[in-house]
Structures are given as structure tokens and as C-alpha cells.
Amino acid sequence: GRGSLRLVRRPCRVMVLVNPHSGRGQALQLFTGHVQGMLTEAAVPYTLVITEHQNHARELVRKADLSQWDALVIMSGDGLLFEVINGLMEREDWEEAIQTPLGILPGGSGNALAASIHNYSQSPPAWNEELLLSCGFMLCKGLVVSLDLVSVHLASKQRVFSFLSLAWGFVADVDIESEKYRHIGAIRFLMGTLVRLASLRVYQGRLAYLPIKEAPKPPRNSIKTSPPPSTPQGPPDSLLPGLDQPVPESWTVVREEDFVLVLAIYQSHLAEDLWTVPGALANDGLIHLFYVTAGISRPALLRLFLAMEKGAHLACGCPHLVYEKVKALRLEPLSPQGMITVDGEMVEYGPVQAHIHPGLARLICG
Template identity: 35%
Template sequence: MIGHDATDYPLSSRRRKRKFLVCINPFSGPGNAKQIYSHEVKPVFQEADIEVEELVTIKQNHAREFARTVSYKDYDAVIIVSGDGLIFEWLNGIMERDDRDQAIKLPMGIIPAGSGNALATAMLVSKQEQCFKNSHLHSALLAAKGRPTPMDVVEVHYGKKKVYSFLAVAWGIISDIDIESEWLRFMGSPRFTIQAFIRIMALRKYRGILYYLPAEGYSQSSHSTQNGHVVGGGGNEGESSNHKAPLVNNTSVSVQAGDGILNPSFQSSESQESHDGSSESDSPTTQQPLLPPLSEPVPSNWVKVEGKFVCIVVLQDSHLSRDIVAWPNRAFNEGVMCIQYVMYPVSRRHLLDVMVEMGKGDHMEKNSVTSVFVKAFRIEPLEEDGIVTVDGEKVEFGPIQGQMMETKANILIPS
């Protein structure tokens, strides 16, 4: 019965008590995840008559190891009480399973208990819920009332490793701020603001090459686009305005410078069309590959941007943290990434303005910020060392590349 398609089980005939697996990271952010869960989240689940099984992590990658072997069919959802780090662990543990195509459908509910809380914030904002006040309670209500909603996943390669990303790949000032602010972890989200000011005052430049495959024909309602590139942007004082993304058309360009969750397949109505009729042998590895090996050149229809950067961020989410709206109005399953980058030189004053505008998502209108929508990317640093992050986690420094996957994860929000 468990292996049948969700469409075989009408919602009205499958009313039953739900069961959530709750993963709590007591070391996340300020270190109060256990208190958040017991005081604000658990009472909501009890009131909703949801059975819970709790896992309190005791070490790094504990959730990843657990996800590799958990009997996921025993649960209607997994609830992550942590920051974005535990989501990354869980997702990658699931993707290391032989049955990952089915296991990844187990919906994730997110309770913000870390420093950044990007995905939790994006989920709250998508439903016009508060993310600055009573966010734990609102997130618990989203989970209790939620239904599976598909979310994009990006396959990322670096060194000899492969990981899966739901949030962002970053190199430059953004990744530096993230990792170098660890000494302020006890402060929660203000740590990023303080470290951002420090890093802007001691501004660095990063030599490298960015390659990407444009998502041609893609458009988002909040942006005017042509061949996958944002069109527009002002010319404010202090901005480096001599570089904008080239518009391409298959040409290589080089630029210098809720209730009754359907447990059997955890399938949402939004994802039903793309999954109906697919065989269990379908695998993330069977999709059309866009990435060559890192040791080989990219295809001729990719765009190349070479020069000195201030930052490169490859986004799959609307938020980079609770306070940073990186890609306004981004839906969870748009099937494309947004690369945002700033070239050097740029004034410190202007960069401060960009950081402030990121609080509202208005930074994309700045002439120094180039935004391109892509299906795949590669970043090749030309520096000897530095910091590259995937979903806020520091990874081996060096070339890194990724592509949007056809396989989707599920998050738990009301329809």
C-alpha cells in the first residue's frame, strides 16, 4: 500500500492521525532550539492532534547520518527546528539513499532557530506571515496546516564531491561575512550586520571566472528580462556601471571585468502533473546532464565573465537570511537559479547602500548588481585561497559548479 501513487488515495478517505519526525539542533544559532520547540511549537502540534517523534542532534552531521537510514514512510513530515545548516544536512542525507527519489518527497517543515533562517523566512513571507515577530509560532502553524509543496534542488560539484543545495552558492564578500561572523554566533542574526560593516571597511577583491548557461525565455513577474538577464537598473553615483551582463542567444560570450497529508508519495497537487506516470527507476542522475567534469571546459553556448569580483551569489531562494531579501517574489519551484554578482571596483559607500537595499530586495535595481537567470553555472577562483559556501556551509576552496535538478524536494506550507 505504501508504494502506491498518492492519486490512488482520495483525500476524504484517508483522514487519520498524522505523525511528524521533529529534528532539533540545540547548538544552532543562539542555542535555544529546544526551548523554542517545547514552549512554542510542541503545544501547537498537540492541539492539532499530531503525533511527534523527537530527535535531538548531538554532533555535526547527526541528522545527515539519520536521514540515510530512517524509515521515512513512518512519517507524514520531518520538522527541522534549527537554522539552514540542519536542512542542508537532512537534504544531503536523503540524497545519499538508494531510494532518494521517493524519500525526498517527505515534506520538510521548518521552525527558525538559527542565525540566518533563510528558508523558514521565505516560507513565512510566501504566506504573508510574520517573520520578525512570533516567527516560531507562525512556522508551527504553517507546518500543522501545511501540504507538500515542491522546492527546487541544485546539484553542486566541487573537488571530487557532490552535494545538494536548496539555498545558495556564494564566493566573495557574502561568503566571507557568513563564515567570518561565526565568532558572533551567540548574537543570532545581528552577527551578519556587524561582520558586513567590518568586511566593507576592509574591502577585498576576488579574481576569478564565472560561467553560466542562461535560462532563455525565463521571466519572473517582478522583473523585466530578456534571454534570462535582468534588463534595467539605475546609474547611481559610486556604482561600477561599465559592466552589464551580455544578452545572448545560444552564443558564447566572453566579458572581461496540512490536513490529511498524502503519506504514500508525499505528493502535492502542484507537482502531480510532473510525477504522474513516472517510474520508480527515475533518478536524479537520469536527467539530461548540463555539467561537464570540472577538469573539462564548459560548452560553447555558456557565457563567460572574467575579472575582479566583490561577490558572486547563486540563488535558489527568495531570502539569504531573515534580513536579506535576495530574490524578491521567487517561487519555490521556478526551475532556475539567479546569479547576482558585483564587479570591482565599487565604492564602500555604494556597497553599504547595496547591503541596506538587500533588506527590501531593491538591490537588484542597483547598476553595480548584475542579475542573470541560469540553468547551470561554474565559478573558477583565480586566487590561492578563500571561502566558498554552499547553503552557508564552508566547502573546499576551488572551482565549483552546479545545475538545477528535475527532482524536487517538498516543503510543508498551506496550499
């Protein structure tokens, strides 16, 4: 149903990548305790790969013979999937490589994609082991849908691919500062939010975006042309000017320059208990852009995050919260120091811009 494709052959060969240090450091035990038996019963042959260091998975999938694998499954938080997606996009055969079905099992402290796919399956909310079982079950079913990716350009001209979020200000600070509470699991974000609220600050910057209604429609029978020579490997970002160029006329430039947070998200959940975009789908072709302007009180900001557990934050009537559906955006922080995260991972601080690529990847879901 829902336009999904049953493309994972059975029996299929699955590479399961486990980060033994993610979350509370129990990803491997959780896998053997809860998922292994399910896969065996469903006759899904898999090979377990335990990552030994950061970027191990990225290097591995960059070089792997992908004809050997029908799916790559990540048992960790969102950070390990970020590695895998970027490893695939760094390959010369990226166009084919990124078609490899990707699966996620919640083994980290930030399990936003796992919570999102559980939500897309229209199941009532689940956490911890229950969420793991739900995702394990989806893996056994092997239903594949397309997954939007967002290309993110950094000041150094590097480009990374993102499946979840681009954050600056409050959310990025909580993402990074709460990593030291990883051992307490998913509630590290609530903890981090409370700590950050105590030292709430304003972040200066410029924000501009291309609203969906202004986005040029691709011509119907467009002939595929090769990208201009300056384009890095991977799909061209046709909607983006160079970071040193002004944004086009069709873009909206936000008048405010004092923010508490800017968050671009393209899945329903930012964390297991943060239902940020109730209507989002893995392949809606949208960047859901949220920003909160300066002047919001601490209680009002806390109220937004608490309401987000039930996806009710937009109904709070908070005048500082703005939500737009966009195709592309640019953010230019003016504060000399700060943090920007992509999929919860810290990236280079400075001007960034982002561009949606609808359905570029594929995800085991539903």
C-alpha cells in the same frame, strides 16, 4: 491554492530534529515554548530528536525507516536542513526518500528558508518568535509544495545538494566569519557585513552560466533513460560538462574576472532580513545569479545590503551589480585561498559548478 498539494495525511507522524546549539542555543526552549502546544492542539503527533553532533541528522535520515515518517521537520538554522537533504540524497532509494515532506522552523541564526516560506505565504515580514509562530502554523496546516534543489559539483568530484545558495567572495566570507557571532542571533550577518566591509577585498575568478533562454527544453514525451555509468548516484546533471571540460557554446562567459561577490540563490531570502530575490518561489526552477564586480565603493556595497532588507537593491541602479536567471553555472576561483559556502556551510574551495533540479524535493509551506 497556488498548485499546492495537501499530501500530509492527518494525523501524521512528524520527526522534529532540533540542533540545541544553533542560533543562541535556545532552539529546544523555543520549540517547547512556542511550537509544542500548537502541534498538540492541531493533533500532529511528533517525535523529538535532539542532535548530538554535526552530521548526526545526516546519518540518521540516511538510515531511517522513512515509511515511519510523514514529514521531517528541522528546528535549527539552514545548516541542519542541508544535512538532512544530503542524507536523503545519499540513500539508495533517494528518489523516493527525497519526496518526504520537509518542514522548517527557525531555530538558528541563519533562518533563510524559514523567512522565505513566510514570504511565499504572502504575510507581512516577521522576525524572531513571530516568524517561528508563522512557520509553526504552516506546519499544522501541512500544505506541501515542490522544492527545487541544486546539485553542486566540487573539485574532488563530490556532489552535494543545495536548497538555498552557493556563495563565493564577500557573502561566503560573511557566512563563515559571522558564525562566531551566532549567539547574537540573526543580526550576526549585519555585524559580519560591517566587519567585512572594513577589510573589503577583490576575489579573482571566472564565472560562466547557462541563461534560462538558452537552456534546451526537455522533449515532451521523453522516455526515462538510465544515466551514463559515470554519473554518481542521484539525478544526472544533463546540462553540465565535466569540470575539466570547457563550458558549451550556449553558455555566457562573464568578461570580468575581478569580483566582490558571486551569489547563486534559489529562495527569496538569504537571511531573515535579506530579501535577495523578491520574485522567487520555492519551485520556480531558477537559479538566481547575482554578482558584484570589483570597483564598487564601500558605501555603495553597504547601500545594497541595507536596501536588500526591503528587496530594493536592484532598484539602486548600481552598475556593479548584475542579476541573471540561470539553469546552471560554473565558478573557477583563481585566488589560491578562499571560502565557498553552500547553504551557508563551508565546502571545499576550488572550481564548482551547479545545476538546477526543479521540484526534486517537497516542502511544507504556505
